[in-house]
Amino acid sequence: MKKSPSKLIPYALLSLPLLFLFFFYFYPLAEILRASLTWEGGLQLSALLARLAGPPTLKVIGFTFWQALLSTILTLVIGLPGAYIFAHYDFPGKSIFNALTTVPFVLPTVVVATAFTILLGPKSPLNEALISWFGFSHPPLDLRYTFGAILLAHVFYNYTLVLRMVGGFWANLDPHLEQAARTLGASPWQAFRQVTLPLLMPSLGAASLLVFIFCFTSFGVVLILGGPHFVTLEVEVYRQTVNFTNLPVAAGLSLVQILITLLLTLTYSRLQSGLARPLDLRPYWSTQRRPQTGGEVALVMGNTLVTLLLLTAPLLTLTIRSFGSGIRYYSALFENPRSSIFYVPPFEAVRNSTRFALITMLLSLVLGILISLGFLQADKKSVDNEQSQKTWLLDALFMLPLGTSAVTLGLGYLLAMGRPPLNLRGTPLLIICGHTLVALPFVMRSLLPALKAVQPSLREAATTLGASPARVFWEIDLPIIWRALAVGAVFAFTVSMGEFGATSMIARPELPTIPIAIYRFLSQPGALNYGQALAMSTILMTVCVTGFIAIEFLRPPGVQSF
Amino acid sequence: MSFLQLKNIHKTYQEHPLLCGVDFTVEQGQIACLLGSSGSGKTTLLRIIAGLETAEKGAVWLDGEPQDNIPTHQRGVVLMFQDYALFPHRTVAENVAFGLRMQKKSRQEITTRVTEMLDIVGLQRFGNRDVNELSGGERQRVALARSLAPQPRLLLLDEPLGALDRNLRERLLEELPSILQRVGVTTITVTHDQEEAFALADRVILLHQGKVIQAGHPETVYKEPRTPWVARFLGLDNMLPATVLAQSPPKISTSLGTLILDSACQLPDPGTQGTLLIHTWGIHLSSTVRPKDTPTFTATVTQRVYHGRNYRLTLKLSVGALCLTQPIGSTPIPEVGTSINGWLDPDAMQWFTETT
Numbered sequence: 001m002k003k004s005p006s007k008l009i010p011y012a013l014l015s016l017p018l019l020f021l022f023f024f025y026f027y028p029l030a031e032i033l034r035a036s037l038t039w040e041g042g043l044q045l046s047a048l049l050a051r052l053a054g055p056p057t058l059k060v061i062g063f064t065f066w067q068a069l070l071s072t073i074l075t076l077v078i079g080l081p082g083a084y085i086f087a088h089y090d091f092p093g094k095s096i097f098n099a100l101t102t103v104p105f106v107l108p109t110v111v112v113a114t115a116f117t118i119l120l121g122p123k124s125p126l127n128e129a130l131i132s133w134f135g136f137s138h139p140p141l142d143l144r145y146t147f148g149a150i151l152l153a154h155v156f157y158n159y160t161l162v163l164r165m166v167g168g169f170w171a172n173l174d175p176h177l178e179q180a181a182r183t184l185g186a187s188p189w190q191a192f193r194q195v196t197l198p199l200l201m202p203s204l205g206a207a208s209l210l211v212f213i214f215c216f217t218s219f220g221v222v223l224i225l226g227g228p229h230f231v232t233l234e235v236e237v238y239r240q241t242v243n244f245t246n247l248p249v250a251a252g253l254s255l256v257q258i259l260i261t262l263l264l265t266l267t268y269s270r271l272q273s274g275l276a277r278p279l280d281l282r283p284y285w286s287t288q289r290r291p292q293t294g295g296e297v298a299l300v301m302g303n304t305l306v307t308l309l310l311l312t313a314p315l316l317t318l319t320i321r322s323f324g325s326g327i328r329y330y331s332a333l334f335e336n337p338r339s340s341i342f343y344v345p346p347f348e349a350v351r352n353s354t355r356f357a358l359i360t361m362l363l364s365l366v367l368g369i370l371i372s373l374g375f376l377q378a379d380k381k382s383v384d385n386e387q388s389q390k391t392w393l394l395d396a397l398f399m400l401p402l403g404t405s406a407v408t409l410g411l412g413y414l415l416a417m418g419r420p421p422l423n424l425r426g427t428p429l430l431i432i433c434g435h436t437l438v439a440l441p442f443v444m445r446s447l448l449p450a451l452k453a454v455q456p457s458l459r460e461a462a463t464t465l466g467a468s469p470a471r472v473f474w475e476i477d478l479p480i481i482w483r484a485l486a487v488g489a490v491f492a493f494t495v496s497m498g499e500f501g502a503t504s505m506i507a508r509p510e511l512p513t514i515p516i517a518i519y520r521f522l523s524q525p526g527a528l529n530y531g532q533a534l535a536m537s538t539i540l541m542t543v544c545v546t547g548f549i550a551i552e553f554l555r556p557p558g559v560q561s562f
Numbered sequence: 563m564s565f566l567q568l569k570n571i572h573k574t575y576q577e578h579p580l581l582c583g584v585d586f587t588v589e590q591g592q593i594a595c596l597l598g599s600s601g602s603g604k605t606t607l608l609r610i611i612a613g614l615e616t617a618e619k620g621a622v623w624l625d626g627e628p629q630d631n632i633p634t635h636q637r638g639v640v641l642m643f644q645d646y647a648l649f650p651h652r653t654v655a656e657n658v659a660f661g662l663r664m665q666k667k668s669r670q671e672i673t674t675r676v677t678e679m680l681d682i683v684g685l686q687r688f689g690n691r692d693v694n695e696l697s698g699g700e701r702q703r704v705a706l707a708r709s710l711a712p713q714p715r716l717l718l719l720d721e722p723l724g725a726l727d728r729n730l731r732e733r734l735l736e737e738l739p740s741i742l743q744r745v746g747v748t749t750i751t752v753t754h755d756q757e758e759a760f761a762l763a764d765r766v767i768l769l770h771q772g773k774v775i776q777a778g779h780p781e782t783v784y785k786e787p788r789t790p791w792v793a794r795f796l797g798l799d800n801m802l803p804a805t806v807l808a809q810s811p812p813k814i815s816t817s818l819g820t821l822i823l824d825s826a827c828q829l830p831d832p833g834t835q836g837t838l839l840i841h842t843w844g845i846h847l848s849s850t851v852r853p854k855d856t857p858t859f860t861a862t863v864t865q866r867v868y869h870g871r872n873y874r875l876t877l878k879l880s881v882g883a884l885c886l887t888q889p890i891g892s893t894p895i896p897e898v899g900t901s902i903n904g905w906l907d908p909d910a911m912q913w914f915t916e917t918t
Contacts, residue, residue: 457647463634466664
């Protein structure tokens with residue numbers, strides 16, 4: 001029999017997404033590489049060294065590592081007891097508690113940073129309490145612009161990673177393993193040390209590395225909470241670009257950043273594959289029980305309370321303070337005074353963001369569906385290993401933007417998109433493409449597993465009953481994956497609403513998005529500006545939390561959110 | 563020309579040859595059963611007929627037309643999957659209606675036909691049920707109704723009873739052929755269970771090492787297996803190495819001594835090594851009443867396994883062993899360790915020139 005032309009279908013489906021990836025990811029990154037190596041008209045490696053050599057750069061790199069390391073350790077220390085409890089105990093309200101711990105993860109950095117400026121600043125609830133109890137004349141505590149503030153915000157963000165990754169894995173570990181060790185004469189500590197810990201290691205390693213990567217590339221938090229003293233690679237790239245317009249140095253720093261994150265991401269995927277060790281994993285309910293002794297109850301309750309305090313205090317304070325002058329801060333958003341830092345009423349930012357987010361959502365859904373269908377077709381055609389290797393590579397390719405810092409992406413766009421062949425500088429299209437690139441991995445993570453989970457026999461049964469390929473997609477795939485599709489859509493929407501790093505590099509002043517507007521308000525003196533930052537942060541937080549609740553609600557049971 | 567014709571089908575799976583020149587035919591209205599051990603490529607063969615997979619070589623002809631370039635959805639060949647593949651997002655009635663909707667039947671026609679189909683499989687009031695709440699047997703019936711509804715030219719059933727428990731299996735084993743005959747659809751079913759094959763089919767096709775090794779009416783295949791492999795696959799296990807002594811009268815030497823076979827039996831040259839099959843129905847446990855000139859034996863009972871309706875006995879002879887089933891009630895079943903005498907019916911013996 002003849003070879004069918006259907007072998008070409010995967011490539012046809014993937015061509016558009018691949019073109020998109022090429023023009024809006026690889027091309028800008030190549031421009032960064034070129035800019036960082038250009039010296040007096042030629043390309044030289046020494047150019048990079050000449051730009052970066054010297055104590056300031058080393059100090060920045062050193063500090064970036066140091067803060068990421070400390071943040072990771074701190075997150076582990078605070079997160080591991082939570083993971084233990086998550087894995088071993090069942091208690092009333094546990095699922096709501098679990099959902100709550102994930103909320104920070106979906107919040108834009110600008111919102112979190114703003115919330116921490118209040119919580120740690122002179123007008124924090126803690127300071128007010130201290131003043132009223134002990135009669136201090138000034139607020140005794142101002143932790144804004146300190147190292148501690150950065151660390152605390154990073155723990156706030158990444159706590160849920162440790163809880164979900166380590167706790168989730170631990171919860172599915174067969175308790176018989178540890179029990180077998182006990183019957184063989186191991187003490188509880190020995191059983192943990194010899195059996196449980198080695199089995200947990202891959203998930204511990206993966207979680208730590210992921211936290212490290214996120215802290216290493218953290219931008220908004222450090223920029224806003226670190227003040228002028230604490231500068232990471234990301235912040236330095238931003239400063240070199242926006243404050244000093246020294247693009248070659250920015251490009252050089254970006255290159256360093258790209259290389260380090262690439263190395264870390266590769267290590268991470270190696271560790272992830274280690275998680276796939278053949279273990280007889282148990283459904284979680286067989287490994288968990290209600291806390292029984294007084295000690296256990298105290299442990300569970302104590303941990304829950306501390307975690308809730310850590311996670312909700314910043315957000316509650318933010319919301320309450322945004323109403324500190326009634327609705328004055330909110331109504332100010334609709335005004336456009338002559339001395340305004342914008343050319344438009346601030347509320348325009350909300351409209352811009354919403355518009356960008358909607359288009360990003362559509363674009364990333366279309367691309368995401370094309371990619372997922374392409375992968376599915378390619379997998380179907382391949383029985384031999386060679387081709388599934390190919391889809392593995394493609395998968396990794398489309399996931400790359402997830403490991404690339406947004407500021408780097410923004411810099412790449414500045415360098416690449418200001419002239420032909422793609423002269424898009426300052427157009428909304430550029431912002432939308434950037435957001436789509438960042439959102440696409442989330443959409444794929446949601447769509448691809450859902451499509452793969454559709455039993456192939458369902459499609460085949462429909463085909464033998466007379467349905468054409470398009471009809472099969474419409475009648476079988478779409479109705480089964482619509483939840484995953486909706487989850488992907490909400491993800492794309494919230495990611496776009498909150499995106500700060502890339503937008504801060506490429507947005508035009510008259511087209512601000514919500515995060516950009518918040519940052520500009522924060523950089524200006526005056527209570528009204530600060531108040532408007534709070535109001536806008538609260539609006540953005542509400543949008544994201546709503547999106548998150550929608551995701552939790554829509555997510556098919558048993559599917560993790562990331 | 564036969565209704566369905568498979569010509570020299572070849573297919574490799576993960577670089578190993580799976581089907582190496584499969585040929586067979588099925589007549590209109592027939593219920594054929596593909597029988598073979600797991601991994602023999604039965605399911606792949608069904609998928610090739612349905613057009614879900616492509617053969618590397620060979621052709622499928624249906625009703626006088628080659629099917630090579632006809633996509634699955636235009637073949638009119640419905641495959642019922644082993645896991646039934648019921649659409650989880652649709653009700654029972656919607657599942658059954660699917661193929662009819664693809665044929666763009668009118669709403670009225672669809673409703674009538676769905677009701678009729680659910681009636682045939684005995685699920686009259688199940689139309690609005692969620693398919694995820696059905697029991698295994700109910701799911702199987704819905705899958706069958708869905709497959710029959712669009713009146714396929716050819717129905718393919720992949721292990722139709724494989725996922726069911728024993729009781730249900732036996733009941734459906736009786737129902738299924740009557741439903742298929744009532745509808746009158748040409749059917750190919752696949753199974754690894756010979757009992758199922760014999761109960762369902764009016765033609766069995768045995769697949770071994772990528773080829774059709776024997777095809778025919780179930781009773782013929784059972785009585786006259788073509789090779790020792792077929793005999794063993796059908797559960798016939800009394801096979802002894804044997805050597806030809808003379809061709810006329812047919813006489814062979816075995817561990818049971820010299821045996822004279824039925825005079826119609828064609829044997830190769832004296833001295834040829836081969837295998838002798840003794841059907842269990844030819845082993846008798848009484849030495850007192852026996853036809854003249856039948857070979858006798860003396861043996862010890864070494865194993866006695868209760869199988870519900872009968873006992874399975876293993877007898878140890880001076881050299882070799884025999885197995886037989888004894889129905890309960892007729893004669894007392896000998897205990898393990900007792901020594902017994904018996905005789906063998908020459909009609910129940912079959913010679914294979916292949917050694918085992």
